[in-house]
């Protein structure tokens with residue numbers, strides 16, 4: 397963890413969560429710095445919370461444009477986007493809502509064009525704000541429109557799924573899919589602020605919520621053993637969606653991700669690649685099982701089990717690390733094995749992993765643990781060890 401940037405984490409390391417109602421995580425990126433503001437039951441006061449990013453929302457001369465296009469999807473519009481809209485309008489903002497179909501298929505060029513059209517019609521200028529209210533699809537799509545309209549306009553993230561709150565809303569990766577590849581068209585465009593209300597997780601279907609915990613456990617297993625211990629000690633709180641546990645879990649995950657993003661904003665040095673722990677296997681599983689069969693966090697959960705077994709086989713960790721990780725994943729209700737009916741072969745998985753866009757010059761890259769709470773990138777893992785682990789775990 398980056399010790400130069402003390403946050404609430406210093407007070408809450410280990411098993412004692414901060415019980416204050418509002419937690420702030422600072423992301424230090426020079427002129428692109430921003431705050432992740434985490435509360436429970438705070439959507440209705442969003443406009444007041446925008447104070448923290450007033451400077452970055454201001455036009456030259458200091459005036460805030462107070463014009464926002466709220467991008468959301470059909471599920472979230474009814475639940476939360478109108479709360480955001482009212483909060484802004486009550487404070488004098490001129491708002492319009494742009495609704496997309498829920499689901500991955502909305503991350504496409506036609507959806508971006510439709511957002512551009514509405515921005516033009518709305519007479520948006522370079523200081524108009526895009527507010528993304530929803531999960532990862534909405535955040536990635538709205539963020540990409542913000543990155544490209546008028547060479548970049550401000551956008552704020554208001555993520556309403558656990559996966560988006562702990563991962564996709566932080567770090568500035570925005571983009572859409574191309575028919576031949578997920579996230580193939582994109583940009584780095586940091587949000588001006590991230591506003592998280594953990595109460596939005598109450599309405600999340602159980603499977604989606606638990607899937608988000610896969611990314612949370614990833615942070616503990618690959619970056620922070622004390623956080624891993626906190627998660628082990630708070631399985632009940634996570635399962636029950638206890639608000640104090642959720643605020644701590646979300647804030648700490650964001651802090652861990654922010655530390656990595658601060659160190660390697662545009663994934664140039666390999667540090668940001670650590671965030672892909674479990675993902676080399678997971679991407680292959682998601683594709684081969686058919687998108688939608690495994691949710692992303694479920695695939696990451698199974699992928700982390702494979703990665704830990706591979707690390708064990710290569711002598712990087714002993715079996716107790718794999719067992720503790722598997723124990724925690726199972727305790728929160730995540731799958732640790734591929735579904736029986738998936739019937740995918742070792743050759744299929746290996747071939748798929750070689751096609752992954754994170755593969756460099758055909759060389760498989762794995763993020764593997766070297767102890768609990770620490771992982772590194774390896775490019776020289778013998779293929780026979782990968783095959784052995786794939787065969788072993790298929791049994």
Ligand code: GLY
Pocket residue numbers: 563564566567569668671672
């Ligand atoms: N989700 C991985 C990253 O943001 O780099």
